[in-house]
Amino acid sequence: MDEIDRRIINALQGGFPIAERPFALAAGRLGLDEAELLARITALKQAGVISRFGPMWHAEKMGGGLTLSAMQVPADRFDEVAAVVNSFPEVAHNYAREHALNMWFVVATERPERIKQVLAEIESRTGLPVHDMPKIEEFFVGLRFEA
Amino acid sequence: MELSDSDHALISVIASGLPLVERPYRAVGEMVGMDEVEVLARIEALRDSGVIRRFGVIVRHHELGFRANAMAVWDIPDTEVGEVGHRLAGSDQVTLCYRRPRRPPVWPYNLFCMIHGRDRATVEETIRGLIQCHGLETYSHTVLFSTRRFKQTGARYGRPLAAEVGHG
Numbered sequence: 647m648d649e650i651d652r653r654i655i656n657a658l659q660g661g662f663p664i665a666e667r668p669f670a671l672a673a674g675r676l677g678l679d680e681a682e683l684l685a686r687i688t689a690l691k692q693a694g695v696i697s698r699f700g701p702m703w704h705a706e707k708m709g710g711g712l713t714l715s716a717m718q719v720p721a722d723r724f725d726e727v728a729a730v731v732n733s734f735p736e737v738a739h740n741y742a743r744e745h746a747l748n749m750w751f752v753v754a755t756e757r758p759e760r761i762k763q764v765l766a767e768i769e770s771r772t773g774l775p776v777h778d779m780p781k782i783e784e785f786f787v788g789l790r791f792e793a
Numbered sequence: 794m795e796l797s798d799s800d801h802a803l804i805s806v807i808a809s810g811l812p813l814v815e816r817p818y819r820a821v822g823e824m825v826g827m828d829e830v831e832v833l834a835r836i837e838a839l840r841d842s843g844v845i846r847r848f849g850v851i852v853r854h855h856e857l858g859f860r861a862n863a864m865a866v867w868d869i870p871d872t873e874v875g876e877v878g879h880r881l882a883g884s885d886q887v888t889l890c891y892r893r894p895r896r897p898p899v900w901p902y903n904l905f906c907m908i909h910g911r912d913r914a915t916v917e918e919t920i921r922g923l924i925q926c927h928g929l930e931t932y933s934h935t936v937l938f939s940t941r942r943f944k945q946t947g948a949r950y951g952r953p954l955a956a957e958v959g960h961g
Contacts, residue, residue, distance in 0.1 A: 655850055655857070662849040664837050666816060666829065680815060687850070688813050695856050700810040701845040707794065708804075708844055714893065716900070728943050743864065743937040747900060750864070750937070777896045782903075783875065785882030785890040 647695065650678070654686055655696070662699075711758035713780040715765060716747040717772075724748070727772050736764050747777065794842035799827065803835055855942065859909040861916045865923070866902035867934040868895070874904055880927050881906055886919045901933065913938060 653676055663671040673683040690696045705712040719727045724742070731737055731751055740751040753764050765776045796804070802825045811817040818836065819829040827835070839845045854862070869877050874892050881904070882890035889907040906923075910916035920936055923929070 655852060658849040659852070660847040660849050664818070664833055664840065664848070666818070666833075668817065669813075669815060684813050684815070690850070691810075691813075693856075694853060696850045697853050698810040698851045699813065700807050700848065700851070701839075702847045702851055703804075703808075704843050704846045707842065708796065714891075714905075718899065732943055740943040741862075741939040742941040742943070743939050745935065745937045747937075777900060779893040779896065779900070779905075781891045781893055783878065783892040785878040785892070787882045787887055787890055 647690075647693075650676075651686060651690060651695075654678075654683065655690070705754050709757070711753075711755040711761040713753050713761050713765075713778055715751055715753060715779065716777045717749045717768075717774050718747050719749050719772075719774060723772075727774065730771050731768055734764055734768070736760065794838070794844060796844070799825070800835060800839065803827070803832065804839075807836070854909050858911055861910045861913045862939050863908050863910075863913075863916045863920065864937045864939075865906045865908055865920050865934065866937070867904045867929060867932050868901050869904050869932055871903070877927065877929070878904055881923065884923055884926070886910075886923070902935070 657676055658672060662668060665671055667680065669683050669687075670680040673680045676683065678686075687696070687699055691699065717727070717731075727749065728740065728742075731749065732740055734753070736753050736755045738752045738754045740749065742748060743750050753761055755761050755764065761778075761780075765778055769776050803821065806821050806824045812820040814820050816829065818832045821827075822829050822832040825832075836845070836848075840848060867877070878890055878892055881887050886908055887906045888909055889905075891905045892903055893905055895901050895903050908916050908919055908923075910919060916938075917936070924934070
């Protein structure tokens with residue numbers, strides 16, 4: 647990754663043009679030409695630095711359900727419980743964290759009522775309580791990472 | 794915003810990303826039987842209504858060198874949490890900020906901030922700075938670093954959709 651790649655990542659984490667030739671417009675702002683921008687985005691995607699080029703959705707505005715949940719998992723059962731949790735296609739992220747509540751995962755579903763079912767199924771398959779912490783309020787920041 | 798069937802078709806085609814070609818919206822239109830003008834108008838509407846939160850590159854923060862990721866949480870009285878949340882969200886280092894329910898006795902915290910950094914020491918320093926800057930010394934708080942990432946796919950919405958949701 648060089649200086650130009652960094653500029654592309656920093657400039658394009660939002661505000662991509664919705665126009666006939668969006669890459670040409672975005673390239674112009676960065677002082678590049680269209681072909682070079684396309685080639686660099688393709689390479690960054692292949693390298694895994696960017697996971698996607700496109701939209702980040704608002705789950706609730708699409709009519710879906712979204713929540714963050716946590717579990718307290720005994721150390722000797724951690725991998726087994728993680729396998730159960732991760733087997734649900736609705737589980738989007740799952741992280742081990744340093745706390746008594748040591749497993750934290752995001753559940754996103756097409757329909758809001760499915761959230762409760764997924765959490766109940768996880769509880770019954772693992773025998774462990776799931777602590778559901780859906781957001782009450784979001785304070786807007788815009789997720790940005792400086793490359 | 795009420796989504797139509799053609800919106801859903803469009804969403805499932807662009808969910809995994811825009812085609813990396815000179816006229817991506819025309820290419821998308823060919824896949825769903827819409828012309829370019831119509832695709833541009835629908836995507837603009839999805840963006841303006843907030844269904845699309847952001848549009849552009851979606852990075853893998855770990856691969857970008859942000860190896861440390863912490864969830865910093867506070868127990869802030871309900872009457873003050875809105876104001877404190879707004880102030881923390883306005884800090885450059887905070888990448889996500891939510892109010893969530895407490896789950897006593899196991900979980901007494903109601904304000905959640907995600908903070909990413911190149912290494913753990915930097916993130917710890919950032920959090921000390923936030924506490925000082927925003928006068929949070931008297932509130933109970935803790936920091937949960939992630940030790941393993943098991944899964945970071947997008948969310949799926951039944952139809953062939955993949956939407957990244959933010960709480961990494």
